[in-house]
Amino acid sequence: MRVAVIGATGHIGGYLVPRLVAAGHEVIAISRGQHAPYREHPAWDHVSRVTADRDSEDEAGTFGDRIADLAADAVIDLICFTPESAEQLVDALRGKVQILLHCGTIWVHGPAVEVPVTEDAVRRPFGHYGVGKAAIEQLLLQETRSGGLRTSILHPGHISGPGWAIINPAGNLNPDVWTRLATGQQVTLPNFGLETVHHVHADDVAQSFELALHRQGASVGESFHVVSERALTLRGFAEAVAGWFGQQADLRFVPFEAFRQESKPEDADATLDHISRSPSASIDKARRLLGYQPRYTSLQAAAEAVQWLQSHGGLDLGGRTLTL
Numbered sequence: 300m301r302v303a304v305i306g307a308t309g310h311i312g313g314y315l316v317p318r319l320v321a322a323g324h325e326v327i328a329i330s331r332g333q334h335a336p337y338r339e340h341p342a343w344d345h346v347s348r349v350t351a352d353r354d355s356e357d358e359a360g361t362f363g364d365r366i367a368d369l370a371a372d373a374v375i376d377l378i379c380f381t382p383e384s385a386e387q388l389v390d391a392l393r394g395k396v397q398i399l400l401h402c403g404t405i406w407v408h409g410p411a412v413e414v415p416v417t418e419d420a421v422r423r424p425f426g427h428y429g430v431g432k433a434a435i436e437q438l439l440l441q442e443t444r445s446g447g448l449r450t451s452i453l454h455p456g457h458i459s460g461p462g463w464a465i466i467n468p469a470g471n472l473n474p475d476v477w478t479r480l481a482t483g484q485q486v487t488l489p490n491f492g493l494e495t496v497h498h499v500h501a502d503d504v505a506q507s508f509e510l511a512l513h514r515q516g517a518s519v520g521e522s523f524h525v526v527s528e529r530a531l532t533l534r535g536f537a538e539a540v541a542g543w544f545g546q547q548a549d550l551r552f553v554p555f556e557a558f559r560q561e562s563k564p565e566d567a568d569a570t571l572d573h574i575s576r577s578p579s580a581s582i583d584k585a586r587r588l589l590g591y592q593p594r595y596t597s598l599q600a601a602a603e604a605v606q607w608l609q610s611h612g613g614l615d616l617g618g619r620t621l622t623l
């Protein structure tokens with residue numbers, strides 16, 4: 300197939316594009332060209348690159364037609380954040396491609412009733428991002444169910460892997476948390492440390508897009524969670540990370556408002572964003588219908604990211620090495 304990937308050089312694309320090339324597809328990679336792929340890979344030599352700024356072209360009303368003009372069989376949209384943007388693409392692609400695969404997020408769920416949450420749970424998103432993604436999901440499913448463009452939606456958890464900072468056991472991006480756990484220093488966690496985060500390795504997200512493309516009979520008209528097998532509690536995550544370095548985690552628990560007082564505003568905001576959702580998503584549907592089999596647990600994905608950060612000088616682990 301001729302496959303156009305919008306937002307192709309990011310966390311997901313870095314794994315997905317080589318997978319698509321290896322599967323024999325002709326790949327067109329669309330981005331602004333501002334960032335090189337996170338991973339160097341020979342597959343990029345076999346990919347056509349298209350430079351486009353979706354934001355400005357969406358505003359001009361030209362982005363949908365630009366993608367339709369690529370005459371792809373399938374379009375994988377990794378960077379769509381508003382229903383207006385999705386609608387423009389759907390209108391342009393209707394009748395012209397076999398399938399549109401969209402990247403959503405497990406934040407289409409707000410607070411869960413039953414966990415692990417399943418795809419058929421009533422959506423209760425909050426915040427601009429999750430509300431927008433849930434609206435896109437609804438728009439795409441409606442489009443497909445009414446006989447229009449065939450679509451499928453993949454909802455990743457927190458995307459992790461080598462090359463970028465990932466959510467730590469305090470639910471934020473502050474690298475000091477890794478340092479403190481690795482060196483036996485005390486780490487403060489909000490509440491009882493029992494709220495959850497749900498990571499997924501970027502290659503497992505890529506796997507799900509490849510499966511949804513190849514198994515259209517099962518994927519069309521459906522949405523799927525794409526996460527590791529199980530979520531982590533903050534406390535359990537912290538204990539495991541300390542254990543990687545032969546440490547016993549020294550944890551202190553305070554109510555969230557006290558945690559906020561002691562944290563940098565951006566860290567407290569990120570933690571609140573994560574623990575107020577406390578995702579724990581089921582992958583049963585993706586397993587059953589797509590044959591999705593995550594290669595990484597949450598801890599394996601996190602360990603690979605931490606190891607990369609350390610080996611590239613971005614993380615002080617007190618001279619200790621994380622060997623996987």
Ligand SMILES: NC(=O)c1ccc[n+]([C@@H]2O[C@H](COP(=O)([O-])OP(=O)(O)OC[C@H]3O[C@@H](n4cnc5c(N)ncnc54)[C@H](OP(=O)(O)O)[C@@H]3O)[C@@H](O)[C@H]2O)c1
Pocket residue numbers: 305306307308309310311312329330331332333334335351352353354355377378379402403404405454455456457458459
């Ligand atoms: N990060 C997470 O933990 C997480 C969790 C759940 C879901 N998601 C979803 O994952 C998707 C993002 O995937 P990702 O993490 O692989 O992305 P990413 O790493 O942020 O990379 C974004 C890609 O899009 C390109 N890009 C950015 N802005 C663009 C624009 N205006 N026009 C054209 N290209 C643009 C970037 O290249 P240039 O900069 O060179 O243009 C790059 O190729 C989103 O739909 C997000 O909602 C993310």
